[in-house]
Amino acid sequence: MFKSATTSLLWRGILAAAIGLVSVAWPQVTVGALVILFAxxxxxHGATDAGRAFSSDRVGPVAGYLALALISLVAGVGALVWPGITALVLTIWIGAWAITTGVVDLVVAFRGNKIAGQRAMWALTGLVSIGFGVVLFIRPDLGALTLATLFGLFAIVYGVATIVSAIQARKADHQVGQLATR
Structure with a gap:
């Protein structure tokens, strides 16, 4: 599709930066897009479960897969009908994930043979993750918009870094090409 890896890298960086700018400028649009992607x-998921139900030769899996397909269909319709509630639930889910991973990081920090720097980094990331999760639980309404904005900032930084990497790789390729012709 692209003539070189550096061109692919450059386009990936441009796309990431553009998505980041949209996410920062319009966090509501980003949250809405996330809800639509979930739907x-x-x-x-529901379609694949329905397909699995009809490809099974036993009754038990058929009923189970059809039930899962129905649940997925209801979840998808619910997400589209009530996008605000879906965004809040997704935000709370991310908060629960952040708290869980933070607790695990803290446990890892104080288990095993780690040097002080490693222990401090595990503990710091654990505390930050727990703090982030708690904030999302306290204000999930603002949390969804904050997540969209943070995602946008991350995408901008990632995009710019990727663009710079692509330019540096292209320069290096050019220099190697010049050395090879000498």
């Missing part, structure tokens, strides 16, 4: 995922 699409639920519909695809």
């Amino acid at each position: 699409v995922y639920a519909f695809v």
Whole structure:
């Protein structure tokens, strides 16, 4: 598709930066897109479960897969009908994930043979993760918009770094090419 890896890298960086700018400028649009992506995922999941139900030769799996397909269909429709509630639930889910991983990081920090720097980094990341999760639980309404904005800032930084890497790789390729012709 692209003539070189550096061109692919450059386009990936440009796309990431553009998505980041949109996410920062319009966090509500980003949250809405996330809800729509969740709905699409639920519909695809439901369709695959329905397909699995009809490909089974036993009754037990058929009923189970059809039930899962129905649950996924309901979740997808619910996400589209009530996007605000879906965004809040996704934010709370991310908060629960952050708290869980933070607790695990703290446990890892104080288990095993780690040097002080490693222990401090595990503990710091654990505390930051727990703090982030608690903030999302306290204000999930603001949390969804904050997540979209943070995602946007991350995408901008990632995009710019990727663009710089692509330019540096292209320069290096050019220099190698010049050395090879000498």
